[in-house]
Amino acid sequence: MKIETLKQRLQKDRPMKSVTLRMPEDVVEELKEIAPLLGFSGYQPLIRAYIGQGLRQDLEKFEKINFLELIDSLKRQGVEETVINNALAEITQFIIGGVKK
Template identity: 90%
Template sequence: MKIETLKQRLKKERPMKSVTLRIPEDVVEDLKEIAPLLGFSGYQPLIRAYIGQGLRQDLEKLEQNNFLELIDSLKRQGVEEKVINNALAEITATLP
């Protein structure tokens, strides 16, 4: 995930939108029970955390797939593996 996107997502005062979601009653009861044990003020923040966690994992997978497709495309176009490896080393050296 891009750093700027991540910074935006970490802001506490992001705009919110109400949605209606049908969830089985027993699941809601379990969420209400476990939320305070995990340090959440209620079950709705816990649901948001679960959704956010799953979304971040899926976005990371998609970004990784796009990244791997780019590397494969560069190889097919004749870019030497040494050049690709040097570029990857340069990029990863600048990551936090």
Template identity: 75%
Template structure:
């Protein structure tokens, strides 16, 4: 990844878009339970981290 792309991705003021995502209730409950154990304030941050990890892996 180029340095400029990396700087853009690390910027805290990147534009954001709200989405709706349907998932099984048990998966959501697991995310809520695991998030604080991994240092996240809520499940949404953990979910974003999981998506980001998979995306970075696939972009390589």
């Protein structure tokens, strides 16, 4: 995830949009029961947390797929494996250590 996107998601004053979601009554009651046990002020913040968690997992999965497709494309274009590996190592160092050239 990009740093700017992460910063935006951590802002508490993010704009909100109302949505209507139909759910079985028993599920809503269970959400109301478990929300305070998990430290949430109510069931709606818990629902937002569940949706956000699933969304982040799916986004990460698709970003990873795009990344792997890029590597495969570079290989098909004739880019040497050592060049790709060196680039991956450089990116990993940047992500881990925040090192810029």
